[in-house]
Amino acid sequence: xxxxxxxxxxxxxxxxxxxxxxxxxxxxxxxxxxxxxxxxxxxxxxxxxxxxxxxxxxxxxxxxxxxxxxxxxxxxxxxxxxxxxxxxxxxxxxxxxxxxxxxxxxxxxxxxxxxxxxxxxxxxxxxxxxxxx
Amino acid sequence: xxxxxxxxxxxxxxxxxxxxxxxxxxxxxxxxxxxxxxxxxxxxxxxxxxxxxxxxxxxxxxxxxxxxxxxxxxxxxxxxxxxxxxxxxxxxxxxxxxxxxxxxxxxxxxxxxxxxxxxxxxxxxxxxxxxxxxxxxxxxxxxxxxxxxxxxxxxxxxxxxxxxxxxxxxxxxxxxxxxxxxxxxxxxxxxxxxxxxxxxxxxxxxxxxxxxxxxxxxxxxxxxxxxxxxxxxxxxxxxxxxxxxxxxxxxxxxxxxxxxxxxxxxxxxxxxxxxxxxxxxxxxxxxxxxxxxxxxxxxxxxxxxxxxxxxxxxxxxxxxxxxxxxxxxxxxxxxxxxxxxxxxxxxxxxxxxxxxxxxxxxxxxxxxxxxxxxxxxxxxxxxxxxxxxxxxxxxxxxxxxxxxxxxxxxxxxxxxxxxxxxxxxxxxxxxxxxxxxxxxxxxxxxxxxxxxxxxxxxxxxxxxxxxxxxxxxxxxxxxxxxxxxxxxxxxxxxxxxxxxxxxxxxxxxxxxxxxxxxxxxxxxxxxxxxxxxxxxxxxxxxxxxxxxxxxxxxxxxxxxx
Numbered sequence: 139x140x141x142x143x144x145x146x147x148x149x150x151x152x153x154x155x156x157x158x159x160x161x162x163x164x165x166x167x168x169x170x171x172x173x174x175x176x177x178x179x180x181x182x183x184x185x186x187x188x189x190x191x192x193x194x195x196x197x198x199x200x201x202x203x204x205x206x207x208x209x210x211x212x213x214x215x216x217x218x219x220x221x222x223x224x225x226x227x228x229x230x231x232x233x234x235x236x237x238x239x240x241x242x243x244x245x246x247x248x249x250x251x252x253x254x255x256x257x258x259x260x261x262x263x264x265x266x267x268x269x270x271x
Numbered sequence: 272x273x274x275x276x277x278x279x280x281x282x283x284x285x286x287x288x289x290x291x292x293x294x295x296x297x298x299x300x301x302x303x304x305x306x307x308x309x310x311x312x313x314x315x316x317x318x319x320x321x322x323x324x325x326x327x328x329x330x331x332x333x334x335x336x337x338x339x340x341x342x343x344x345x346x347x348x349x350x351x352x353x354x355x356x357x358x359x360x361x362x363x364x365x366x367x368x369x370x371x372x373x374x375x376x377x378x379x380x381x382x383x384x385x386x387x388x389x390x391x392x393x394x395x396x397x398x399x400x401x402x403x404x405x406x407x408x409x410x411x412x413x414x415x416x417x418x419x420x421x422x423x424x425x426x427x428x429x430x431x432x433x434x435x436x437x438x439x440x441x442x443x444x445x446x447x448x449x450x451x452x453x454x455x456x457x458x459x460x461x462x463x464x465x466x467x468x469x470x471x472x473x474x475x476x477x478x479x480x481x482x483x484x485x486x487x488x489x490x491x492x493x494x495x496x497x498x499x500x501x502x503x504x505x506x507x508x509x510x511x512x513x514x515x516x517x518x519x520x521x522x523x524x525x526x527x528x529x530x531x532x533x534x535x536x537x538x539x540x541x542x543x544x545x546x547x548x549x550x551x552x553x554x555x556x557x558x559x560x561x562x563x564x565x566x567x568x569x570x571x572x573x574x575x576x577x578x579x580x581x582x583x584x585x586x587x588x589x590x591x592x593x594x595x596x597x598x599x600x601x602x603x604x605x606x607x608x609x610x611x612x613x614x615x616x617x618x619x620x621x622x623x624x625x626x627x628x629x630x631x632x633x634x635x636x637x638x639x640x641x642x643x644x645x646x647x648x649x650x651x652x653x654x655x656x657x658x659x660x661x662x663x664x665x666x667x668x669x670x671x672x673x674x675x676x677x678x679x680x681x682x683x684x685x686x687x688x689x690x691x692x693x694x695x696x697x698x699x700x701x702x703x704x705x706x707x708x709x710x711x712x713x714x715x716x717x718x719x720x721x722x723x724x725x726x727x728x729x730x731x732x733x734x735x736x737x738x739x740x741x742x743x744x745x746x747x748x749x750x751x752x753x754x755x756x757x758x759x760x761x762x763x764x765x766x767x768x769x770x771x772x773x774x775x776x777x778x779x780x781x782x783x784x785x786x787x788x789x790x791x792x793x794x795x796x797x798x799x800x801x802x803x804x805x806x807x808x809x810x811x812x813x814x815x816x817x818x819x820x821x822x823x824x825x826x827x828x829x830x831x832x
Contacts, residue, residue: 203751232627251717
C-alpha cells in the first residue's frame, strides 16, 4: 500500500488565509494527511512538526520577513532534532527573498497562480525523496 | 417596472424571433454553448429586457438617491456633494516611516488615511517579543505605545482627515483618543473609524458602546467583508454574511441595554470590487437595499442614518499577478470603476506591485492617480447611480438581494452568524477552492497566467530596469534595522514612564474588566500611563481566559484527511 504522507501547514498571520486553505484542500485531495497548525511562530511550527511526526512542513509566509522566520525555523528544527525534514514555502515572496530562503535550505517556493496540480506533485516528490533518504 | 400586458406580449413575440436568430448565430460560434455563470454562480443570459425586471417597482425598489431603500446611494447628491474619500492602506517600519508615507499620500491628493499595524492580527505582543519575530514593521507599522501613535499622527490634522485604524483592538482606539485629548480636540469632532469586526467578544462590544456614547461621529463597528471576499466567498455571501454578522452583533448590543438607533449608524462596511464588473455594481446597490430593508423591517430602526449603508471599498487582490505586473494597473482601474459606479464612499485601489511586495511611493501614487483620473477627467462621478435602469443591472441587483436574503434566513435558522461561524468559514473555503480550480482548468481566464502568457515578460524587464536606479524605490524592500529602531522607541517609553502610576492604572483596568464595566475609560488612563500593547494583551488574556488569536497562539492542530 502506498504510504500516506503527513504534512504540517502553518502560516504567519491571521487575516489572509485563502491560499492556506486552498493548499490544505489540494494536498488532502492528493491523498495526504494535512495537520493544520494555523498561525504559529517558528518555535511552535518545529514543536508541532515533531509532535505530529510529519513528513514535510509547509509554511505560508505573507506578513513576515521570509529570511528571518526561516532562519528561526531551521534553528528550532535543530533543537527538536528534526532538521532533516523538508520545508516548502508559499506566499508573497520576492525573487530576492526566494533566492535567500532557498540558500538557507527551503526546498521550493510557491507563489500565486502556481497550478494546484504542480504543487501537489512537487510536494509529493519532495516528501518521497526525503522519506527514502 | 410598470409595463402593460400588451407591451409584454409584444415584447415576447419579438423576443421569440430574436432568440431563434441569436441561438442560430451562437451555434456556429465555438465555446458559446455552455451557459455563463458569474463568480457568484448566477446564470447570465446574453441579453436582458424589461421582462426581466417586470416585477420591479420603481418607487419601492429603486426610488431616488438618498431615499429609502437607498438602492441608488445614501446621499441625495452622491459624489456631487460628498466627494470620494481616497484612502490608501498604509503601514510599514516604525511610526516615523508610516507618518512620512501618509504625508506623501496627502501631498498627492489623498484625502483620508488608513493605517495597518504590523502583525496581521493587530497589537498582540510588543516588538521585542519572540512571538513577533520577522513581523516588526514588515506587513504594517509597529505601534507598541502611545508614543508611537503620537509620532504616527504628528502633523496630521485629526479633525480634517478621517483616520481609519485597521485594528480590532481597543488599545489602538485608546491611543487614538489619547492623542486627540492631548491636542485638545473634542471627541465629537473625530471622524474616521476602525476595523472593529462585529464579534461577540467584550472588547468589540465595549468599543461600539463607548463610541456610541462618547465619540459620536467615529465609525466604531465594522463588517470586514472585503477580506472575507478575498478569502474566496461570492458576492451573495459577501452581502449575506455581512448583514447576518451585523444582526448578531446588534442582538448582543441591544441586550446590553442600547437601542438599535444608538449605534447602527456607526457600523460601516468594508467591501470588495472585483472582476465581475456588473455583478459588483449590482452588489453595492443590493447591499444598501438589503441593509435598509432588514434593519427597518426586522429591527424597527427609525433613524434614516441607521438605514444608510456606507461603504469603504478596496479592489480585489487575488487576481493581481506577478506575471506582467503592470497589467494590474488596468485590472485595478476596472475594479475601481465598478466601485464608483456603485457609489461607495471611500476607496483603496491596489497598487500594481501588491503581488510582489508592499507598495512604494511610486506605486501608491499611481493608485491615488487612478481614482483622481476617474473622478476628475471622466463623467463617471457626475451622474448619480448611472447604471440604474439597465435591465441587466436591475435584474442582477434583484437577484443578489433575493439570494442574499435566502442565505441570511438560513443563517438565522442556524442560530445566527456567531453560531454559524464555522459553517460560513467552510462555505468560503469551498468557494475559494472552486475558484482556483476554474483558473487552473482555464475555465476562468487570467491574462499572463492561463492565457496570453509572455515568457520574455517585457513588463517584468521594465520593472527590473527601474530597480537598478539607486535613488528610486521600484519594489519595496524590508529594512531589518526597523526592529532595533522600534525596540529603542519601546524602551524609551518603558524607562520614562512612572511605574507606580502604571501599576495603579493597570490595577484599575483589571478591576474594570473583571467587573464587566466598559474597559475604555480605564484603558485610556493606562495608555496615558505608558502601558504597551503587549502588556494590555496579557491583561486581556488573563482576565478573559481567552488565548485570543495572536501569531503566537496555536489553535490545536487538527488533521484534514
